[in-house]
Amino acid sequence: MSPSPKTASKPELDFGNAWEYAAAPEGTKVSIEPKYGLFVNGEFCAPRSKRYMDSINPATEEVLSKVAIANQADVDKAVAAAKAAFPKWKRLKPSERAKYLFRIARRIQERARELAVLETLDGGKPIKESRDVDIPEAAKHFFYHAGWADKLDYVFPGRKGTPIGVCAQIIPWNFPLLMAAWKIAPALACGNTVVLKPAETTSLTALRLAEIFQEVGLPPGVVNIVTGAGNTGAALAAHKDVKKLAFTGSTGVGKELARNLAGSGKRLTLELGGKSPNIIFEDASIDQAVDGVVQGIYFNQGHVCCAGSRLFVQEGVMDEVLARLKVRIESLRVGDPLDKNTDLGAINSIGQLATIKRYIEAGNSEGAQMFQSAAKLPKHGYWCKPTWFTDVQPSHTIAREEIFGPVLSVMSFRTPEEALMRANNTPYGLAAGVWTDKGSKIFEIASRLKAGVVWCNSYNRFDAASPFGGFKQSGFGREGGRQGLLSYLELKS
Numbered sequence: 001m002s003p004s005p006k007t008a009s010k011p012e013l014d015f016g017n018a019w020e021y022a023a024a025p026e027g028t029k030v031s032i033e034p035k036y037g038l039f040v041n042g043e044f045c046a047p048r049s050k051r052y053m054d055s056i057n058p059a060t061e062e063v064l065s066k067v068a069i070a071n072q073a074d075v076d077k078a079v080a081a082a083k084a085a086f087p088k089w090k091r092l093k094p095s096e097r098a099k100y101l102f103r104i105a106r107r108i109q110e111r112a113r114e115l116a117v118l119e120t121l122d123g124g125k126p127i128k129e130s131r132d133v134d135i136p137e138a139a140k141h142f143f144y145h146a147g148w149a150d151k152l153d154y155v156f157p158g159r160k161g162t163p164i165g166v167c168a169q170i171i172p173w174n175f176p177l178l179m180a181a182w183k184i185a186p187a188l189a190c191g192n193t194v195v196l197k198p199a200e201t202t203s204l205t206a207l208r209l210a211e212i213f214q215e216v217g218l219p220p221g222v223v224n225i226v227t228g229a230g231n232t233g234a235a236l237a238a239h240k241d242v243k244k245l246a247f248t249g250s251t252g253v254g255k256e257l258a259r260n261l262a263g264s265g266k267r268l269t270l271e272l273g274g275k276s277p278n279i280i281f282e283d284a285s286i287d288q289a290v291d292g293v294v295q296g297i298y299f300n301q302g303h304v305c306c307a308g309s310r311l312f313v314q315e316g317v318m319d320e321v322l323a324r325l326k327v328r329i330e331s332l333r334v335g336d337p338l339d340k341n342t343d344l345g346a347i348n349s350i351g352q353l354a355t356i357k358r359y360i361e362a363g364n365s366e367g368a369q370m371f372q373s374a375a376k377l378p379k380h381g382y383w384c385k386p387t388w389f390t391d392v393q394p395s396h397t398i399a400r401e402e403i404f405g406p407v408l409s410v411m412s413f414r415t416p417e418e419a420l421m422r423a424n425n426t427p428y429g430l431a432a433g434v435w436t437d438k439g440s441k442i443f444e445i446a447s448r449l450k451a452g453v454v455w456c457n458s459y460n461r462f463d464a465a466s467p468f469g470g471f472k473q474s475g476f477g478r479e480g481g482r483q484g485l486l487s488y489l490e491l492k493s
């Protein structure tokens with residue numbers, strides 16, 4: 001088995017002609033099939049369930065395509081394909097596995113424009129984010145893990161790591177292709193095979209990735225993609241031949257999966273929700289900090305697990321921070337995600353918009369003071385203005401629960417001890433930000449924040465070499481770096 005490029009077989013040819021989305025920026029044409037089947041054993045196939053769901057462009061409410069809903073029989077077929085492919089993939093020379101990963105990374109780069117437009121159409125995020133973050137970072141994850149494939153002995157120095165088997169991977173809708181890359185790349189590098197389930201509102205780029213797997217000649221069954229909603233995910237997680245589940249999503253579903261899998265012998269890693277603090281001290285560079293706050297909460301419409309949704313400002317600079325924040329927020333452009341000047345795109349789904357509105361109502365009814373930018377919203381589609389609340393109490397719902405939208409809660413503090421106590425006063429522990437001019441304060445505060453990632457004088461920066469994951473109810477296990485490989489290997493001494 002060595003990588004040999006071949007022409008991708010068209011998904012579901014008998015469903016009619018693809019249509020091309022011509023309105024994409026810079027003339028990039030993206031063809032979208034009217035219907036997509038499942039990707040099993042290296043081929044696209046109609047679901048045994050015969051059922052499909054709409055994939056909607058949240059900026060226009062247009063139906064982009066229909067995507068298969070996999071049932072138990074479909075999941076069985078995909079897991080059987082992954083199980084059959086495992087012995088050969090596991091025995092493949094690691095340097096050969098690496099070649100496949102390199103080729104996938106290269107094809108993602110070569111098809112980057114198309115993937116970026118498709119991601120933006122399907123998910124609503126601004127094209128500048130898909131183009132500059134999601135797609136290049138997805139390619140980087142494959143490059144990075146290609147490098148590890150033949151160096152796994154360094155993961156457990158002096159010991160032997162062996163692959164686990166069939167890995168079920170379930171991902172959310174906020175970074176669809178990037179989350180697929182975070183999951184698939186380390187699993188394959190370690191010699192496992194995969195059944196991936198994308199989120200129900202954003203399956204299109206994962207299916208496009210399947211075309212790339214065909215193009216690079218990835219052996220059939222090594223990665224299988226089953227689309228569908230929660231029932232499909234539950235069937236996949238419970239399948240007896242799945243040896244490991246990697247889940248990224250809400251804390252509620254993560255807890256349910258942990259309960260269901262207890263005693264099953266399956267390995268489990270959970271990347272869950274967050275309510276991350278972003279702390280500005282009086283000695284910080286305020287302009288830089290305010291930029292970081294905007295990046296922390298309005299990037300990807302706030303649909304970010306590590307969003308800096310709780311802002312803590314030291315009392316002496318509160319007025320200055322709020323004044324500058326207001327100016328910055330008013331300058332954010334909300335609207336057409338395909339416009340390269342857009343800062344905030346569409347909310348991913350009508351359901352998520354309803355959730356965000358409920359939280360905004362709660363903020364108002366519990367006594368916080370709301371501000372919203374004067375941005376004009378498009379008539380169609382799902383939109384939310386950049387929103388921030390002051391006079392927020394720690395007991396308020398908007399200060400405690402994950403909103404997963406462009407809504408910031410601003411609170412004040414007097415001393416570093418108070419900042420730490422309030423920042424850590426949450427059931428979550430995914431990320432945190434610290435803004436200060438003092439190096440010693442950075443080390444002290446960062447070491448005492450209970451969060452898996454702490455950014456200092458920056459926010460929302462990612463690197464494939466840097467392990468990402470949470471404390472407390474934000475989950476367990478890490479993705480990225482050497483530590484991310486540990487959850488895809490069994491250890492032998």
Ligand code: NAD
Pocket residue numbers: 170171172173174197198199200228229230231232233234235237248249250251253254256257270271272273274304305306402404430469470474475
């Ligand atoms: P979700 O939990 O509703 O869904 C996530 C995925 O799980 C989807 O593919 C969904 O179809 C599937 N699913 C739903 N119910 C299931 C069940 N009972 N069994 C198996 N699978 C099931 O979450 P979401 O709304 O798609 O995503 C938002 C959440 O994800 C937020 O809480 C966010 O913080 C979290 N998230 C975490 C990270 C991280 O790395 N920690 C990254 C991105 C998103």
